[in-house]
Amino acid sequence: MPESPVEGQGAGMRAVHLLRSITVELDRLGGRFAAENGLHPTDLRALIALLDVARAGVPATPGRLGAELGLNSAGTTALVDRLERAGHVRRVRDAADRRRVLLEVDDRAVALGQGFFGPLIDEVVSVVDQFDDAGRDAVERFLTGVRDAVAARGADSSR
Amino acid sequence: MPESPVEGQGAGMRAVHLLRSITVELDRLGGRFAAENGLHPTDLRALIALLDVARAGVPATPGRLGAELGLNSAGTTALVDRLERAGHVRRVRDAADRRRVLLEVDDRAVALGQGFFGPLIDEVVSVVDQFDDAGRDAVERFLTGVRDAVAARGADSSR
């Protein structure tokens, strides 16, 4: 049972600490982006989630968004209000099921996000491109393994 | 300039999306841990940051903690109040500089965090252990590259 993270740890623990500092830096970066654009961290998470489900082809609704972010319905309404007021999102009544509201992300919001995160994404891609096939495969299997581990632990008890 | 993330993308984009879903799952998990233990996401981030600087040997103070989390002094005081009320942290006047308050993390808080995140850490370590030396090296170089990219982007404009 390893614990202290000083130098000279195993490769596994070094990977763990690198991952952690990546997540810390990432949400610091996200916070800065949010602050610069007058939106809250939650708003940013919401936009990212919206773009995600949009690409998956599923139409986004307040209900799904709220569940994704762990907000209740009241908080979700307030969130969508904010996004709509800022012009990042439009509410459109679903013609098929008129209880539903579909959320359409404005193109400028997409462009905004891509302008900020695009360069970072390109850098990560270029890091991966430096490896040979075996290296790329290792990276991908590692990430997949970590994602599955985290997701499994996130799914076990409640929800 | 790649964009859509559907299947059949390059290895680089797949890595990007895996990384993103890892971070999403991780902070969902963190949120759950926080909720289960009656503390807010910020409190969890604070505890993690405190453990970090403690391991680095630097004594933790409200000032440093607030800067780390991006809170102002009022918010930091409120945060430390909460942590102290919950018994996770103790305030100790610094004898050398009596303006300062040193923050000592309670052993039970450390144990709590390790009980929750320890198994996940072990799993990540075991994922890494499955690779040969070349694979481990690739993973580490990848993570280092990503961390540097994120940190560089986080440092450029303000702060």
Place this chain on the structure above:
DNA sequence: GATGATGTCTCGCTCAGCGAGATACCATGC
């Protein structure tokens, strides 16, 4: 011992998110 800098805390406020419940709509039964 006065002066400025620094670390922490207090006060009053704003606003994100919660719980409870209202409202509108769909999908069944009769």
Place this chain on the structure above:
DNA sequence: GCATGGTATCTCGCTGAGCGAGACATCATC
């Protein structure tokens, strides 16, 4: 057709995290 239950969203009132401004104590320097 019309009641009944389920679902999606929104409204209302409230709690509390975090902010700005400033108070206070302590250190460093002259």
